[in-house]
Amino acid sequence: MGRTADWPYLVARAATWTVTGTRCLTAAGLRSAAARAGRATPGRTPAEILTAGLVRLGPSFVKGGQIMSSRADLLPPSWCAPLGRLTDRMEPMPFPAARRALAAAYPPGRDWPFAALDRTPVASGSIACVYRARLHDGRDVAVKVRRPGIGRRMRADFRLLALGADLAQRLPGLRGTPMRRMVEQVAPAVLNQLDLRREAWMLDRLRRNLDGLVRVPAPVPPACGDGVLVMEFLDGLERFDPGAFEPARRRTIVRNVLRAIYRMLFADGLVHCDLHPGNLYLRRSGEVVIVDAGFVVELTPRVRKQFAQFFLHMVLGNGDACADVVLASAAPVPPHSDLDGFRRGIRDLIASTHRRRAGQFRLASFANRLFTLQRTHGITAAPEFVFPLLSLLTLEGMVLDLDVDVDFQREAVPTLLKALQIKESAEEAR
Numbered sequence: 001m002g003r004t005a006d007w008p009y010l011v012a013r014a015a016t017w018t019v020t021g022t023r024c025l026t027a028a029g030l031r032s033a034a035a036r037a038g039r040a041t042p043g044r045t046p047a048e049i050l051t052a053g054l055v056r057l058g059p060s061f062v063k064g065g066q067i068m069s070s071r072a073d074l075l076p077p078s079w080c081a082p083l084g085r086l087t088d089r090m091e092p093m094p095f096p097a098a099r100r101a102l103a104a105a106y107p108p109g110r111d112w113p114f115a116a117l118d119r120t121p122v123a124s125g126s127i128a129c130v131y132r133a134r135l136h137d138g139r140d141v142a143v144k145v146r147r148p149g150i151g152r153r154m155r156a157d158f159r160l161l162a163l164g165a166d167l168a169q170r171l172p173g174l175r176g177t178p179m180r181r182m183v184e185q186v187a188p189a190v191l192n193q194l195d196l197r198r199e200a201w202m203l204d205r206l207r208r209n210l211d212g213l214v215r216v217p218a219p220v221p222p223a224c225g226d227g228v229l230v231m232e233f234l235d236g237l238e239r240f241d242p243g244a245f246e247p248a249r250r251r252t253i254v255r256n257v258l259r260a261i262y263r264m265l266f267a268d269g270l271v272h273c274d275l276h277p278g279n280l281y282l283r284r285s286g287e288v289v290i291v292d293a294g295f296v297v298e299l300t301p302r303v304r305k306q307f308a309q310f311f312l313h314m315v316l317g318n319g320d321a322c323a324d325v326v327l328a329s330a331a332p333v334p335p336h337s338d339l340d341g342f343r344r345g346i347r348d349l350i351a352s353t354h355r356r357r358a359g360q361f362r363l364a365s366f367a368n369r370l371f372t373l374q375r376t377h378g379i380t381a382a383p384e385f386v387f388p389l390l391s392l393l394t395l396e397g398m399v400l401d402l403d404v405d406v407d408f409q410r411e412a413v414p415t416l417l418k419a420l421q422i423k424e425s426a427e428e429a430r
Contacts, residue, residue: 045078045082047078047079047081047082048082050082051082055090055091055126057157061157062090062126090124090125090126091124092120092121092124092129093124093129093145093147093148095119097147097148098121098129098131098145100148101145101146101147101148101227101228102145102225102228104225104226104227105145105225105226105227105228106225106228110225113135113136113222113223113230114133114134114135114136114143114223115133115134115135115136115138116133116134117131117132117133117134117143118131118132118133119131122142123278125278126150127146127147127150127154127193127194127294128144128145128146128147128196128229129144129145129147130142130143130144130145131143131145132233133230135220135223135230139220139232139233140233140235141220141223141230141231141232141233142217142230142231142232142233142234142291143228143229143230144196144199144228144229144230144231145227145228146194146196146227146228150194151191151194154190154191154194155191158183158187158190158191161183161187162180162183162184162187165180165183166180185384185386186386189273189295189297189387190295192294192295192296192297193294193295196224196227196228196229196294197224197226197229199229199292199293199294199296200219200221200224200229200231201219202270202293202294202296203216203217203218203219203231203293204218204219205268205270206264206270206272206290206293206296209263209264209267209268209270210260210263210264210290213256213259213260213263213288214256214257214260214287214288214289214290215234215283215287215288215289215290216289216290216291216293217231217232217233217234217289217291218231218232219231219232220232234289234291236283236284237281237282237283237289237291238281238282238283238284239277239281239282244282244284245286247403249286250402250403251402251403251406252286253282253286253288253402254399254402254403254406255406255411256288257280257288257395257398257399258399258406258408258411258412259411259415260288261275261391261392261395262411262412262415262416263415264391265299265304265307265308265311265388265391266304266307266308266311266412266415266416266419266420267415267418267419269298269299269300269301269304270296270297270298270299271296271297271298271299271387271388271390271391272290272293272295272296272391273295273296273297273387273390273391273394274292274294274295274296274394275290275391275394275395275398276394277398278292279291279292280395280398297384297387299384299387299388300384303329303382303384303385305420306325306328306329306382306385307385307388308416308419308420309321309325309420310322310325310326311412311416312412312413312416312417312420313325313350314350314353314354314409315409315410315412315413315416317350317351317354317355318350319343319346319347319348319349319350319351320343320346320347322346322350323342323343323346323347326346326370326374326379326381327339327342327379329381329382329385330374330379330380330381330382331380333378333379334378337377337378337379338377339377341377342373342374342376342377342379345373345376345377346370346373349366349369349370349373353366355407355409356409357404357405357406357407357408358396358399358400358403358404358405358406358407358408359400359404359405361408362396363389363392363393363396364393367389367393
């Protein structure tokens with residue numbers, strides 16, 4: 001991963017990890033023991049302790065908490081509510097820090113693009129805060145300002161994660177698992193969120209690709225600066241609230257969201273891995289809005305095709321074809337692997353999920369069984385597969401809130417068939 005942080009800073013970050021983890025475990029343990037003993041426990045709940053610990057550890061850990069907050073099907077409300085604050089309601093940076101970041105983005109000699117800029121952010125995330133402003137031409141815009149110094153912390157965290165992965169993949173239970181390789185695959189994608197110029201480009205691509213399905217704010221490139229993203233301000237945004245819509249309207253909303261996701265995954269190859277409630281909103285009209293494009297990964301054509309093939313064969317209930325896709329995507333298979341056993345396991349897995357609707361299916365359980373099969377038989381699939389799975393996992397909680405009866409597998413078929421037909425035609429033309 002290169003020399004991304006000096007060793008004294010790495011040691012300091014490692015010490016923060018250790019102290020914070022110890023505090024969280026100790027405090028949560030005391031709360032749990034007291035609860036078992038039937039005693040009242042004043043102060044913060046274990047969920048609040050965990051949330052505070054993730055904030056202290058930094059953005060690389062906050063992402064995990066954001067995903068957990070969307071899983072109301074797996075965690076009780078008393079856990080989801082505190083973790084939900086990690087999406088866009090974190091402690092904002094002091095305005096003097098924001099002013100310094102803005103001064104660096106618009107140095108002397110460059111025109112200041114704003115006629116007015118609110119001092120209070122409308123949203124506050126782990127990497128940046130968002131402020132409402134008005135351009136000189138009268139347009140209202142959202143101004144996303146990167147937190148100063150956040151890049152150094154995140155790069156140090158991934159250096160530590162890579163070192164930990166080196167050690168972990170030597171342990172008996174994980175020997176042969178490419179944990180270092182997986183960290184190195186995920187790290188650049190997460191660190192790309194620091195590059196707000198890239199995010200402006202991704203916003204524009206998503207806006208054009210998803211037109212008619214979801215709304216994405218248009219970036220304003222001339223007004224952007226280093227560490228500052230300026231985009232169209234969209235008002236009237238609300239959190240997903242299933243109770244605000246009739247069942248028929250909820251079904252329409254969830255199908256539009258699924259079609260947008262499937263177009264990203266299978267047709268465009270742009271995978272949005274961060275569709276938590278802080279980035280995905282509804283308007284009263286039922287229009288779905290994506291307001292962030294920092295954690296967007298572009299799949300290679302090969303991985304995109306393989307993931308589409310796997311998903312299509314899962315929809316068709318063809319376990320053998322799913323096994324073929326995983327094997328084709330894998331690194332060299334160990335010579336003594338039990339391929340027949342692996343295929344049987346995949347067949348059983350696909351059979352258990354075939355024709356299951358959203359309320360009968362849990363992606364986390366499915367992925368865990370798939371990865372266990374791979375690990376047991378020494379089959380190492382492409383690490384890039386983690387991005388489509390992460391995208392769907394983040395979105396699954398919202399889908400379940402809106403419509404447990406949606407046939408999410410069948411909804412993918414039109415996009416899958418069209419995408420695979422286009423790819424095969426392009427390959428034949430070559």
